[in-house]
Amino acid sequence: MARLLYVEGSPRKSRSVSIFAAQAFLDAYRAANPSDVIDRLDIWEDLPQLDQNAFEAKYAGLAGVERTPAQQAAWDRLDQLAQRFRAADKILIGVPMWNFAIPYRLKQLIDLVSHKDLLFTFDERGLNGLLTNAKALVIYARGIGYGEDTGMPLEVWDQQKPYMDLWLRFVGVPNVQSMIVEKTLFEEDRDAVRQQAAALAQGF
Numbered sequence: 001m002a003r004l005l006y007v008e009g010s011p012r013k014s015r016s017v018s019i020f021a022a023q024a025f026l027d028a029y030r031a032a033n034p035s036d037v038i039d040r041l042d043i044w045e046d047l048p049q050l051d052q053n054a055f056e057a058k059y060a061g062l063a064g065v066e067r068t069p070a071q072q073a074a075w076d077r078l079d080q081l082a083q084r085f086r087a088a089d090k091i092l093i094g095v096p097m098w099n100f101a102i103p104y105r106l107k108q109l110i111d112l113v114s115h116k117d118l119l120f121t122f123d124e125r126g127l128n129g130l131l132t133n134a135k136a137l138v139i140y141a142r143g144i145g146y147g148e149d150t151g152m153p154l155e156v157w158d159q160q161k162p163y164m165d166l167w168l169r170f171v172g173v174p175n176v177q178s179m180i181v182e183k184t185l186f187e188e189d190r191d192a193v194r195q196q197a198a199a200l201a202q203g204f
């Protein structure tokens with residue numbers, strides 16, 4: 001029995017292309033892996049803040065100083081979120097493109113969980129991600145199309161996929177697959193999206 005963490009990145013519910021693709025993936029995944037556990041994390045529901053107690057807790061930990069109860073409680077909330085990543089054998093993330101990058105709530109989640117001893121360690125040899133047993137699929141949705149032919153080359157305009165690839169590498173995920181749906185503002189071929197996502201679920 002494996003655990004799959006699904007991070008839902010869009011607030012647009014039934015209008016969202018990334019959620020539609022993720023649901024198609026999950027339907028096919030569940031059919032192929034009926035005993036696996038799927039943990040859905042909706043980042044538009046309550047996420048903690050990286051407030052002063054959380055920061056004090058982080059730096060107390062780095063300095064080896066005992067935390068106050070309030071600091072420990074703030075740290076425990078971050079650890080509980082990070083635990084959902086550490087417990088996952090597989091990670092599915094749906095990522096809308098917002099202003100050529102990722103939605104602020106997804107960045108909030110990343111800033112909440114990406115701390116030493118939560119998702120990585122570091123020592124004189126450098127950074128070591130802790131999610132070395134997980135694999136990931138990231139589904140990207142973009143309103144318009146990119147590439148040389150559109151006058152919007154990816155290396156200039158895409159701060160979405162390179163950032164997610166970088167973050168997953170940082171936290172140690174060795175195997176990352178991607179599905180990219182472009183031009184969602186103009187053409188919605190939901191059948192094609194469903195088929196592509198369902199195909200990715202086979203063997204994931």
Ligand SMILES: Cc1cc2nc3c(=O)[nH]c(=O)nc-3n(C[C@H](O)[C@H](O)[C@H](O)COP(=O)(O)O)c2cc1C
Nearest residue numbers: 010016017018096097098099100141142143144184
């Ligand atoms: C705040 C906001 C910013 C957006 N910025 C971009 C953008 O920079 N580039 C782009 O191609 N589409 C942009 N879009 C369009 C979304 O990427 C598109 O609607 C996509 O389908 C969103 O994913 P979702 O359908 O899963 O919500 C933006 C949409 C919103 C709401």
